[in-house]
Each structure stands twice: as C-alpha cells, then as structure tokens.
Amino acid sequence: MTRTTTAGRIGLAVAVFALLVFTLFPVYWMVSTALDPNAITRGSDVLPSGISGEHFSYIFDRGNFGQFLTNSLIVGLGTILVSGLLALFAAVAVARFRFRFRTSVLIMVLIVQMVPLEALVIPLFLQMRDYELLNSLIGLTVVYIALSLPFAIWTLRGFVATVPKEVEEAAYLDGCSWPRMFWSVLLPLVAPGLVATSVFAFITAWNEFVFAYTFMKDGSKYTAAVGLFQFFGENSTSWGPVMAGSTLITLPVLVFFIIVQRRLASGLAAGAVKG
Amino acid sequence: MPPESLIEDSAHDDVAAATSPVKSPRPRGQRPSPTLRRKQLGRTTRPWLLLLPSLVVLAGLLLWPLVKVGILSVQDYEVKFGGGVGTYTGFDHYKDLLSDGALWRTVLPNTVFFAVACVALTVALGTLAALLLQRLGTTWRVICSTAIMAAWAMPAVTGTYVWVWLFSAGDGMMSQLAGSLGLIDPETTNWFTERLSFYAIATLNVVHHGFPFVAITVLAGLLTIPKELYEAGMIDGANAWQRFWKITVPTIKPIFLVVTILSTIWDFKVFTQIYLMPGGAGSNEEVLNLGVWSYQQAFALNDYGAGAATAVLLTLLLLLITIVYIRTLFKESDEL
Numbered sequence: 001m002t003r004t005t006t007a008g009r010i011g012l013a014v015a016v017f018a019l020l021v022f023t024l025f026p027v028y029w030m031v032s033t034a035l036d037p038n039a040i041t042r043g044s045d046v047l048p049s050g051i052s053g054e055h056f057s058y059i060f061d062r063g064n065f066g067q068f069l070t071n072s073l074i075v076g077l078g079t080i081l082v083s084g085l086l087a088l089f090a091a092v093a094v095a096r097f098r099f100r101f102r103t104s105v106l107i108m109v110l111i112v113q114m115v116p117l118e119a120l121v122i123p124l125f126l127q128m129r130d131y132e133l134l135n136s137l138i139g140l141t142v143v144y145i146a147l148s149l150p151f152a153i154w155t156l157r158g159f160v161a162t163v164p165k166e167v168e169e170a171a172y173l174d175g176c177s178w179p180r181m182f183w184s185v186l187l188p189l190v191a192p193g194l195v196a197t198s199v200f201a202f203i204t205a206w207n208e209f210v211f212a213y214t215f216m217k218d219g220s221k222y223t224a225a226v227g228l229f230q231f232f233g234e235n236s237t238s239w240g241p242v243m244a245g246s247t248l249i250t251l252p253v254l255v256f257f258i259i260v261q262r263r264l265a266s267g268l269a270a271g272a273v274k275g
Numbered sequence: 276m277p278p279e280s281l282i283e284d285s286a287h288d289d290v291a292a293a294t295s296p297v298k299s300p301r302p303r304g305q306r307p308s309p310t311l312r313r314k315q316l317g318r319t320t321r322p323w324l325l326l327l328p329s330l331v332v333l334a335g336l337l338l339w340p341l342v343k344v345g346i347l348s349v350q351d352y353e354v355k356f357g358g359g360v361g362t363y364t365g366f367d368h369y370k371d372l373l374s375d376g377a378l379w380r381t382v383l384p385n386t387v388f389f390a391v392a393c394v395a396l397t398v399a400l401g402t403l404a405a406l407l408l409q410r411l412g413t414t415w416r417v418i419c420s421t422a423i424m425a426a427w428a429m430p431a432v433t434g435t436y437v438w439v440w441l442f443s444a445g446d447g448m449m450s451q452l453a454g455s456l457g458l459i460d461p462e463t464t465n466w467f468t469e470r471l472s473f474y475a476i477a478t479l480n481v482v483h484h485g486f487p488f489v490a491i492t493v494l495a496g497l498l499t500i501p502k503e504l505y506e507a508g509m510i511d512g513a514n515a516w517q518r519f520w521k522i523t524v525p526t527i528k529p530i531f532l533v534v535t536i537l538s539t540i541w542d543f544k545v546f547t548q549i550y551l552m553p554g555g556a557g558s559n560e561e562v563l564n565l566g567v568w569s570y571q572q573a574f575a576l577n578d579y580g581a582g583a584a585t586a587v588l589l590t591l592l593l594l595l596i597t598i599v600y601i602r603t604l605f606k607e608s609d610e611l
Contacts, residue, residue: 012407012410012411015407016407016411016415016419019404019407019419019422019423020418020419020422022426022483023422023423023425023426023483023487024422024425024426026426026429026434026437026438026441026483027425027426027429027437029437029440029441029448030433030436030437033440040446041446042446042448043446043448043451044448044449044451044452044455086328086329086332087329089325089326089328089329090325090326090328090329090330092325093321093322093323093325093326094322094326096322097318097321097322097325099319099322099323102322105326105330107601108333109333110597110601110604111597111601112333112337112338114540114593114594114596114597114600115337115341115590115593116543116544116546116566116586116589116590116593117544117546118544118546118565118566118569118570118586118589119340119341119344119569119583119586119587119589119590120337120340120341120344121570121573122344122347122569122573122579122582122583122586123339123340123341123343123344123347123583124336124340125573125574126343126347126352126359126579127340127343129359130359142336143336145332145336146332146333146335146336146337149329149332149333150333150337153329178317178321203428203430206430207430207431207432209431209432209547209550209551210546210547210550210570214574225430225432225433228432228433228436229551237440237443239440239443239446242436242440243436243437243440246432246433246436246437247433249430249432249433250428250429250430250433253428253429253430254425254428254429256428257424257427257428258421258424258425258428261424
C-alpha cells in the first residue's frame with residue numbers, strides 16, 4: 001500500500017534508534033555502573049573502565065543485602081500465595097455468578113485501586129503499631145495482599161470469563177459437585193492467568209517502597225528496596241554499590257515482566273478470537 | 276502498574292443475565308426436592324462465600340483506613356504508650372491547610388503542573404511509539420516492544436536512583452556531558468535544588484516509566500482500525516497528518532480517553548519518585564508535592580492530623596478524576 005522512499009526508511013531507522021536508546025539507556029547505565037570498578041569517576045564515558053564484581057560482593061559482605069533480598073522474597077511469596085487464592089475465589093464469583101450488587105462490587109474494586117498510598121499509610125501505620133505488627137514481615141505482607149488484590153481480581157476475572165461454560169456443564173453432567181468442578185476443571189484452565197496475576201502481585205510487593213520504608217525501622221527487617229537507601233551518604237553517594245543493588249532488584253522483575261506480558265497479551269487475544 | 280487488561284475486559288457478554296433476574300419456573304404447590312433446594316441455596320450464597328475473604332481484606336485494609344484518615348483529619352492525634360489518643364478539633368487542620376500560603380504557592384502548583392506535563396508527554400510519546408511500532412516489520416516490532424517492556428518493568432525505586440545518578444552534580448553523566456559542551460559548570464551546578472530542573476528530571480523519570488503502557492494500549496487499538504479507512508483517505512487525497520487526525524484519532528478516541536485518565540490518576544499520586552530525589556523528602560520546600568507533604572507532616576513532624584487532612588485533599592482530587600474515569604468506562608461499554 002505504502003511506497004517506502006529512502007528518506008522514509010532513514011526516518012524510520014532514526015526513530016527506532018531513538019526509541020531503543022531512550023528505553024534501554026537507563027538499564028544499560030545501571031548495569032555498566034554496577035560492573036565498573038571506578039564507578040564514581042566514570043563521568044560521561046559510555047563504556048565502563050573495566051568489569052569487576054567488587055560492588056556486588058561489597059553489598060553482600062558489608063551491606064547485608066542478602067538478608068534484604070530474602071526479606072523481599074518472603075514477603076513477595078506470602079503475598080502471592082494468599083492474594084492469588086483470594087483473588088481466584090472472588091474472580092470466579094464475579095465472572096460466573098449473577099447476584100445482586102455484583103456491579104457494585106466490581107465498581108468498588110475499581111475505585112479502591114485509585115486510592116493514593118499516602119492516604120493509607122498514616123492510618124495503617126497507626127493501626128499496625130497498635131497491633132504491634134510494625135517491623136514484622138507478616139504485617140507488611142498483610143498490607144501487600146490488600147494492595148495487590150483489586151488488580152488481581154480484575155485481571156483474573158477476564159481469564160475466568162474466557163473459560164467456556166460448556167466445559168463446566170460437561171463436568172456437572174459427569175457427576176461433579178461444584179467444588180470438584182472448581183478444583184479439577186476450572187482451576188487447571190485458569191492456571192496460566194493465575195500465574196500471570198501472581199507474578200504481578202509479586203512485582204507489586206517486590207517494588208513497594210512507602211510502606212516498607214515506614215513500617216520497617218529495624219535494619220534486619222528491611223526489604224531490598226528500602227535496604228538500598230542506606231548506601232546513600234550525607235554528602236556523597238557510593239554509586240557503584242547502589243547500582244549493583246538496583247541491578248539485583250531490577251533484573252528478576254525485568255525477566256518476569258517480559259515473559260508474563262506476552263502471556264497476558266496472548267491470553268487476551270485468544271479470548272477475542274473465541275468471541 | 277495495571278496493564279491494558281483493565282480496559283479491554285470491561286465489556287463482557289455475561290451481563291444480560293445479571294440485569295434480568297432469572298426465576299426458575301416451577302409448578303405451584305409442589306415443593307422442590309431437597310437437592311434442588313440446596314442447589315438454589317448454593318447459587319445465591321456461593322458467590323458471597325467466594326467473595327467474603329476478599330471483601331474482608333479490602334474492607335479492613337483499604338476502606339476502613341480511608342474512613343480512619345477522615346477521622347484523623349479532624350483530630351489532634353497524640354502518641355502515648357500503648358496506643359494513640361485523638362482529640363476532636365473540628366476542621367482546624369483543613370483551615371490551616373487551606374490558609375497555608377505554601378499550599379497555593381508551591382505544593383498545589385507542583386502537583387498539578389507536574390501531573391499535567393507528565394500526562395501530556397506520556398500520551399504524546401506513547402502514541403508516537405505506537406505509530407512507529409505499527410509501521411515496523413515483525414522482527415523489529417518484537418525488538419522494540421521488548422525494549423519498551425524493559426522501560427515499563429524498571430521499578431520506580433531503582434529507576435529513580437538511575438536518573439538521580441545520571442544527573443547528579445559533579446560526577447553524573449549528564450552533568451559531565453553538559454559541562455563538556457560548555458553549557459554548565461558541573462562543579463557548581465546542582466540541578467536538584469532548582470524547582471524547574473528538579474521537576475524536569477522527575478518528569479523524564481515518570482514519562483520513561485509511564486509511556487510503555489500508553490504505547491502498548493494504543494498499538495492494540497491501532498491494529499483494530501481497518502486498512503480500508505486509510506485507503507479511502509488516501510484516494511480522497513488526505514496526507515499523513517490529516518489521516519492521523521481525521522481517521523486514527525476519532526476511531527480510537529475511547530482508548531485515548533482511558534489512557535489519559537489512568538495516567539492522570541497515576542501521575543497525581545507520584546510519591547516514591549519525588550521522595551527519593553535529593554531534597555525531595557521534604558528538606559527542600561520548593562519541590563514538595565501533596566503526597567510528600569502529607570507524609571512529611573505525619574511522619575517527620577508527627578502531626579498525624581495535619582498529614583491526614585492533606586491526604587484527604589489528595590484523595591478527593593483523585594476521587595474526582597476517578598468518577599470521570601468510571602463514567603467514561605460505562606459510556607463505552609454500557610455495562611461492566
């Protein structure tokens with residue numbers, strides 16, 4: 001349809017190049033600074049002055065970063081286990097049943113997503129202090145479950161809706177009870193969606209800063225995002241270790257995100273084809 | 276950050292049944308068998324049983340705290356051993372807040388102009404990226420969209436650290452670059468102390484993180500526009516610019532509306548990206564925004580009442596935008 005002129009091709013190539021530089025440059029700068037033994041004096045050199053793992057060993061040996069990563073992992077896994085299960089139940093309820101106030105429930109799920117964290121952090125901090133759940137990984141996990149739940153319900157609902165009703169009815173005809181149908185028929189079919197939503201819940205917990213920063217004042221309970229903060233000096237910051245820590249926080253998210261995003265997109269496309 | 280499924284799933288076929296209450300017809304005077312009755316009971320209570328745990332969590336950890344922040348905002352809250360005590364003060368905190376010159380001079384303008392700039396740039400850049408992706412062949416489209424995903428996936432915390440490092444005074448790559456071009460003296464220039472340059476860097480950070488969502492969503496919309504429309508436009512002699520404004524924009528207007536409103540909601544409540552920048556945590560009053568101000572009042576000054584009042588103001592602003600969002604969503608798909 002369109003005849004591509006030479007000028008058009010060059011323009012396209014320039015645009016692609018600009019897009020790639022803009023999107024990837026911060027990632028590149030982070031990783032290359034983390035590997036550069038002379039990170040601070042790097043200036044505007046595009047290539048690092050050398051490759052070394054000294055910043056990584058520094059944050060583990062001196063900065064207790066292994067502990068922070070473990071804390072983040074515990075909180076993240078706790079979040080996805082509970083919020084995945086709760087969201088699955090709720091998603092089945094709103095996608096498979098007709099009942100009064102169904103639309104109201106859906107609207108509420110939408111609205112609570114818009115609530116600013118800054119409005120929640122004050123009352124939740126005071127509440128958690130009364131229950132003596134500050135400085136506790138459980139207290140933080142409970143908050144993250146609530147934060148990730150609305151989006152998880154909303155997304156899973158789409159996945160549950162794409163499972164044809166006929167499959168369910170066939171299970172009933174074979175004599176399945178509802179719980180049996182749920183575990184043996186619906187669950188396996190929604191599993192890919194459940195994995196995708198859980199990964200998002202994990203990323204939410206893994207990345208979260210405000211609550212972890214407010215709740216965790218005991219150094220051994222820091223999550224990775226908060227633990228990074230202690231490498232900031234009063235006047236100068238040791239950028240090598242900070243970027244090494246950032247790299248360790250970012251890379252798992254990056255990999256997860258790219259994998260899951262494909263799956264989410266293809267799930268949506270499949271649903272569209274089925275009509 | 277929620278991906279596009281938030282929007283795409285809004286319309287589903289399963290609604291018709293919800294609006295017309297289905298009563299199973301059964302002959303009069305004939306009692307239903309026990310199994311049937313149990314089944315019907317199951318049909319009405321089961322969805323609520325399934326919803327119950329989620330509703331309890333949402334009510335206890337999201338809705339109740341929202342009520343609580345409202346209560347706190349009309350109290351002076353004092354922390355005592357074994358719990359806090361609130362004394363009712365009426366609307367004093369709101370009076371103080373609204374008569375504070377800092378709110379009108381710095382905090383509110385910072386919040387609003389920053390959000391507007393971020394939203395405009397995010398939507399513009401996202402649309403341009405989507406148009407570019409649409410024109411590419413398969414290989415380059417996959418490469419470019421993976422790169423876009425990488426920008427999206429970068430956590431707010433680490434992304435902010437990278438931008439701060441890039442622009443940091445003296446050693447930062449951008450400072451050195453601008454210094455070697457003779458634009459600034461990298462030893463004496465600190466971009467983070469000036470309000471405008473501080474927010475320019477924050478905007479760059481937020482747009483970098485936010486435009487992928489717009490790009491991917493708009494691309495999905497672009498791919499649904501039939502090619503014939505463009506062919507007809509070309510036959511009528513419309514150039515690329517006219518085709519974009521007369522064909523593309525009207526056809527996927529709902530998508531533009533939704534990404535704009537969602538971006539607005541997200542950009543109004545930006546906290547981490549500001550808080551982690553030098554001076555952003557409250558030490559530089561010139562660069563405060565509503566979220567950081569509320570946090571600082573509550574946790575640095577221990578004035579939980581004033582912090583709560585500021586948080587309520589931010590929440591009301593967001594609620595206003597959310598209402599617009601919900602109405603747009605409903606207009607598009609009639610039903611959820």
